Every structure is written in structure tokens, then in C-alpha cells.
Amino acid sequence: MSNASEILTKSRMVSRPSSLEFINSIFTDFFELHGDRHFEDDMAMVGGLAMLNDMPVTVVGIQKGHTVKDNVERRFGSPNPDGYRKVVRLMEQAEKFHRPVIQFINTSGAYPGKGAEERGQGEAIARCLYVSAGLKTPVISIFIGEGGSGGAIAMAAGDRVWMLENGMYAVLSPEGFASILWRDPTRSGEAAELMKITAKDLLQNGVIEKIIPEPEEGIENNLQYTADIIKEELVKELKVLCSKTTEELLEERYKRFRKYGEFNE
Amino acid sequence: MKLFKKKNYIPIGRTVMPDSKGESVKPVEREEPVIPNGMWVKCRFCGALVYKKEMDQFQICPKCGGHFRISAKDRLSITCDEGTFEELDPNMTSKNPMDYPDYDKLIAKMQEKTGLKEGVLTGICQIDGYKTAVAVMDSNFIMASMGSVVGEKITRAIEKSTELGIPIVIFTASGGARMQEGIISLMQMAKTSAAVRRHNDAGLLYITVMTDPTTGGVSASFANLGDVILAEPKATIGFAGRRVIEGTINEKLPDDFQSAEFQLKHGFVDAIVERKDIKNALSRLFKLHGIKKEKEAAENE
Numbered sequence: 001m002s003n004a005s006e007i008l009t010k011s012r013m014v015s016r017p018s019s020l021e022f023i024n025s026i027f028t029d030f031f032e033l034h035g036d037r038h039f040e041d042d043m044a045m046v047g048g049l050a051m052l053n054d055m056p057v058t059v060v061g062i063q064k065g066h067t068v069k070d071n072v073e074r075r076f077g078s079p080n081p082d083g084y085r086k087v088v089r090l091m092e093q094a095e096k097f098h099r100p101v102i103q104f105i106n107t108s109g110a111y112p113g114k115g116a117e118e119r120g121q122g123e124a125i126a127r128c129l130y131v132s133a134g135l136k137t138p139v140i141s142i143f144i145g146e147g148g149s150g151g152a153i154a155m156a157a158g159d160r161v162w163m164l165e166n167g168m169y170a171v172l173s174p175e176g177f178a179s180i181l182w183r184d185p186t187r188s189g190e191a192a193e194l195m196k197i198t199a200k201d202l203l204q205n206g207v208i209e210k211i212i213p214e215p216e217e218g219i220e221n222n223l224q225y226t227a228d229i230i231k232e233e234l235v236k237e238l239k240v241l242c243s244k245t246t247e248e249l250l251e252e253r254y255k256r257f258r259k260y261g262e263f264n265e
Numbered sequence: 266m267k268l269f270k271k272k273n274y275i276p277i278g279r280t281v282m283p284d285s286k287g288e289s290v291k292p293v294e295r296e297e298p299v300i301p302n303g304m305w306v307k308c309r310f311c312g313a314l315v316y317k318k319e320m321d322q323f324q325i326c327p328k329c330g331g332h333f334r335i336s337a338k339d340r341l342s343i344t345c346d347e348g349t350f351e352e353l354d355p356n357m358t359s360k361n362p363m364d365y366p367d368y369d370k371l372i373a374k375m376q377e378k379t380g381l382k383e384g385v386l387t388g389i390c391q392i393d394g395y396k397t398a399v400a401v402m403d404s405n406f407i408m409a410s411m412g413s414v415v416g417e418k419i420t421r422a423i424e425k426s427t428e429l430g431i432p433i434v435i436f437t438a439s440g441g442a443r444m445q446e447g448i449i450s451l452m453q454m455a456k457t458s459a460a461v462r463r464h465n466d467a468g469l470l471y472i473t474v475m476t477d478p479t480t481g482g483v484s485a486s487f488a489n490l491g492d493v494i495l496a497e498p499k500a501t502i503g504f505a506g507r508r509v510i511e512g513t514i515n516e517k518l519p520d521d522f523q524s525a526e527f528q529l530k531h532g533f534v535d536a537i538v539e540r541k542d543i544k545n546a547l548s549r550l551f552k553l554h555g556i557k558k559e560k561e562a563a564e565n566e
């Protein structure tokens with residue numbers, strides 16, 4: 001197992017597969033659906049319909065690029081409000097047609113831009129959390145690479161949250177953390193250790209339910225290895241979640257997030 | 266009632282908040298008010314030196330009408346009917362879940378400075394005769410950043426109002442997530458939003474009053490989920506920090522960027538209401554939702 005600093009590097013590698021590659025390796029018949037019906041199609045967020053064996057599902061995911069041009073179009077995987085509104089639209093559509101929702105997360109955070117603020121980045125993320133909390137169909141979220149702050153939790157508020165072995169999830173970037181604590185952003189590796197950002201740490205403190213293994217040769221060389229495991233786990237878990245009544249599903253989802261907090265009274 | 270005793274306005278020094286990647290930000294362009302000798306306060310909006318005794322209970326700059334940041338206790342005293350506020354969870358305090366260096370010392374220092382246990386006061390009260398839950402965040406306490414205690418107290422206040430079938434009014438002010446508590450602080454966004462959802466599904470009214478500053482994770486959770494969203498004039502309201510955005514887009518942002526007026530223009534705030542008129546606005550909104558005053562409700566039983 002790598003240490004936190006190595007995992008931070010791996011989670012951000014440009015060659016690391018992003019949501020579209022995972023979607024195409026896990027599901028069949030992917031039909032991409034574009035746009036939020038309000039402003040534009042945010043290319044940092046992808047989504048659509050797909051088959052998990054014989055079960056139709058809704059998939060959404062944050063997409064990083066693998067070339068400079070691709071990355072510019074996709075803003076290095078930092079969604080605008082329009083991206084989060086695409087997620088809300090597709091979640092509500094999934095509810096209407098009784099499809100489970102699978103979310104893939106790979107972002108350093110929501111995009112800090114002028115237009116993003118003008119179009120309500122805060123409201124868009126809040127709406128994602130709000131809709132997730134009451135969605136009457138199962139929601140499973142998978143951290144496939146980076147997971148940074150509000151832009152990540154917007155898509156990790158469902159019934160199960162899983163993480164790849166070399167994924168990470170933190171309240172802010174280790175660079176940001178290091179510059180606040182030591183006034184030195186270059187100490188991000190140290191910060192990563194302190195912040196408990198790895199799948200192992202997050203499993204321990206109950207933020208995630210499952211760690212998905214990656215192949216020894218690196219996930220960029222053998223995506224199918226991990227995709228097959230995810231597929232198997234999704235089939236298993238959705239069987240469990242789909243057998244619950246709506247009331248049970250929503251009550252358990254509420255309790256899942258209700259428990260977070262450490263305080264004295 | 267002790268809680269409603271007028272407290273002196275205590276300004277704080279610069280509080281550094283995380284500002285990486287659009288989370289947990291501090292409005293950097295505007296300085297905190299500085300008191301040269303305790304009698305004067307500098308307005309962060311117009312720069313005027315204001316003689317404190319010139320200001321009334323609403324703490325408005327007499328030169329430009331700018332609304333100074335107000336403590337949670339002062340806010341309650343100008344909002345709740347006298348003697349009606351019953352505090353919830355008065356003794357809840359933070360732990361140090363990720364062993365952040367000197368976090369305990371920071372909390373102790375803030376408690377001493379503000380007389381508060383944490384960054385929010387919650388309770389049940391009456392506002393112009395209407396029974397309601399209320400939560401008031403206090404930016405003097407580590408910028409009212411949201412950690413376990415802030416998230417838990419707000420969640421419990423929402424749950425209590427759902428249970429009692431009453432509205433809730435939340436005065437928001439926050440620099441964002443409490444980064445000293447790590448990932449658990451981020452979880453508070455989902456927790457509070459889920460509680461709002463249940464309150465909403467019960468058909469109850471939730472009013473947000475956004476005050477200076479409402480940013481980061483709080484803006485991206487319960488603050489933006491009100492049925493009605495009011496804002497105080499000139500309050501900074503936004504998700505990402507101004508400096509972070511300027512660094513990203515390599516462009517200077519206009520002065521009114523992320524102001525309450527900017528949010529009104531872009532459709533994210535229902536109305537800007539001056540502090541002295543907020544109590545009246547809340548009363549009107551309760552009435553317009555068909556809610557009965559406590560006295561009338563009792564008479565009808």
C-alpha cells in the first residue's frame with residue numbers, strides 16, 4: 001500500500017482513467033445525455049444512460065481530460081454550476097424511471113470562476129446535496145481519483161460511497177492545507193499524511209464503505225481489472241439496495257450522514 | 266435575561282481561512298474593522314471612522330449605511346421577542362478529530378474572546394409573536410466556519426423545528442468548512458442539507474437571512490436552500506474566494522462581485538433587507554405563509 005503522499009500523486013496522474021473510461025469499461029450501451037436545460041453543457045461533467053448487465057442505470061461523472069486541449073475544455077475536471085445542475089436533472093430523471101444512480105468523482109474542486117459565481121456555484125452544489133437526500137432510488141458514489149471539497153461531496157451524498165485504492169478525498173487540497181498550517185504549499189505530502197485523505201483512513205473513520213483495489217501494473221495500464229471489480233460490487237450492492245422499501249432507503253441514507261460529527265456535550 | 270444584555274461590539278483581527286480551490290474562503294479585499302482606541306471603529310465599506318456611541322443597536326455605519334458584523338447575542342436581542350429565546354444545546358463543544366496542532370488552544374481562545382462555546386447559537390423563540398426555531402452564526406468565532414458542532418447544532422435545530430412543526434430562520438455567516446476538523450467538517454454539508462430536506466418535505470417554512478460573509482461550504486449547503494432567502498445590504502455572499510477566482514481567471518473582479526446586490530441581480534436572493542427591517546420582514550413572511558401567532562393559536566384551541 002502506498003503512503004498518502006504517493007497516493008496524492010497517483011490520484012492526480014494525467015494518464016489515470018477518468019469517468020468516461022470507467023463508464024465504458026463497466027457498463028454497456030452508454031448513451032450520453034448532454035446539458036442542464038438551463039445554460040449550457042458543462043464538459044467537466046458527463047452523464048447518461050447505460051446497462052449494468054440487464055439493468056438500466058443512470059451514470060454521472062466528473063471528467064478530466066488527458067490532453068491539454070481536452071483539459072481546457074473540461075477545466076481539468078472542475079465543474080461549473082451547470083455541471084451540478086446536469087447531475088440534478090439526471091438524478092430526477094432516474095427517479096422518474098426508477099433507475100439507480102451511479103456517480104463517479106474525480107475533481108480537485110468546483111471551478112472557481114466568474115461565471116460560476118454569477119450562476120450560483122453554491123446553490124448548484126447545495127441543490128445536489130438536497131436532491132440526493134430525498135431521491136427515491138439508490139445512489140452509489142465512487143471516488144476514482146481526486147476528491148476535493150464541496151465540489152466532490154455534491155456527488156457523494158448517496159447510500160454508499162466507495163473509493164479506489166489510490167483515490168483521495170479531503171476538505172481542501174493538501175497544498176492549501178500546508179500553506180495555512182505552515183505557510184508552505186510545497187509541504188503538501190506531509191499535509192496529505194496529517195489530513196487522512198486515503199481510502200484506508202476514510203474506511204476507518206466511516207466516510208466510505210469500501211475500497212476498490214487497483215492492479216499492480218497501474219490502473220492506467222489495466223483499467224479492466226478494476227472495472228470488473230466495480231461491476232461485480234455494483235451488481236451485488238444494487239441487489240441489496242433495490243430490495244429495500246423507499247422509506248428504508250431514505251431513512252438509512254439520512255442516518256448515514258446524520259452520524260458524522262465529533263463533539264462534547 | 267442574560268442573553269439579551271447588550272454586549273460591546275468586539276471586532277476580531279485577521280482570521281486566516283483556507284482559500285484553496287474554491288472552499289472556505291475569507292473575503293480578503295475588505296479589512297476587518299479596526300478599533301484604534303476602543304471608542305472608534307473603522308467602517309469596512311466606506312473607511313469612515315465611526316464613533317461607536319453614534320451607532321444604535323443595529324450597528325449600522327452612519328456615514329454609508331454599511332452593516333457591521335454583529336455578534337450572535339446582539340442579533341438575537343434585535344430579532345427575538347424579549348424573554349422568549351430558549352437555547353438548544355448550550356454546552357456543545359468541539360473535539361480535535363484529526364489532532365490539528367493547537368486546535369484546542371484556538372477554540373479556548375475564541376471561547377474567551379466571544380463568550381460563546383462555538384460558532385452558532387440555536388434555539389426556539391418567538392419573533393413578533395410567531396413561534397419559530399432560530400440559528401445565528403457568529404463570524405467572530407473562527408469565522409463561524411462549519412465543523413462538527415456548528416453542523417450538529419444546526420441539524421438539531423432543523424430537526425427540532427420539524428418535530429414541532431414550526432418554521433426555522435437561519436442567519437448565516439461563515440468562512441466555509443472548519444478545515445481544522447478535516448473531512449468530518451465536509452460531511453456537515455450533507456448532514457445539514459438532508460435535515461433541510463426533511464423539514465421541507467414536512468411542508469414547513471425555512472427562511473435564510475444571509476449576512477456578511479456567507480461563503481464556502483455553508484453557501485453550498487443549507488444557506489442556499491431556504492424557501493425564502495433574504496440578505497443584508499452589501500454582505501459578501503459567494504462560494505469561492507475572490508482571490509482564488511482572480512488567480513484562476515487572471516482578471517480583476519469588480520468591487521460589487523459576490524455582494525448581496527450581485528446575488529439579487531443574478532437571482533439567488535429574494536430580497537435585500539436592512540437590518541432594522543428584518544424582524545418586520547420575517548413577521549410578514551410568517552403571516553403570508555398562513556402561520557398563526559402563538560397567542561392566536563392558543564385562543565383557537
Ligand SMILES: [Zn+2]
Nearest residue numbers: 308311326329
Ligand atoms: Zn461606512
